[in-house]
Amino acid sequence: MRPSPLLLFPVLLAALPAAAQDIAAGRLKAQQACAVCHGPLGLASAPDAPHLAGQNALYLSTQLKAYRSGARRHEVMAVMAKPLSDEDIANLSAWYASIKIEAHAPN
Numbered sequence: 001m002r003p004s005p006l007l008l009f010p011v012l013l014a015a016l017p018a019a020a021q022d023i024a025a026g027r028l029k030a031q032q033a034c035a036v037c038h039g040p041l042g043l044a045s046a047p048d049a050p051h052l053a054g055q056n057a058l059y060l061s062t063q064l065k066a067y068r069s070g071a072r073r074h075e076v077m078a079v080m081a082k083p084l085s086d087e088d089i090a091n092l093s094a095w096y097a098s099i100k101i102e103a104h105a106p107n
Helices: 005-014 023-033 058-070 075-081 086-098
Strands: none
Touching: 023 086, 058 075, 058 086
16 A cells, blocks of 8 residues: 555655755854854754754754744743744754764664
């Protein structure tokens, strides 16, 4: 039985290259606004902040929009996301998604 094309849509969408957005603009915005907690390369420096490097752009965009709208609550992220435009969010998401990371399982 073949899966419905509609079920595959999120997978295909997530596979789109981040290059469709302005990665350089995202990097600049991240250095200005995000690096204090999430680190200059998306590897968190604050113990209660998540790593953003290598995250899926669609996931990051969805979460930033949720912080901006108030659907997802976090005192600091609400303030940080509120002024972001859709373009800012797309660029930030593209920047963090473009960072390549490796994961290694313990021996």
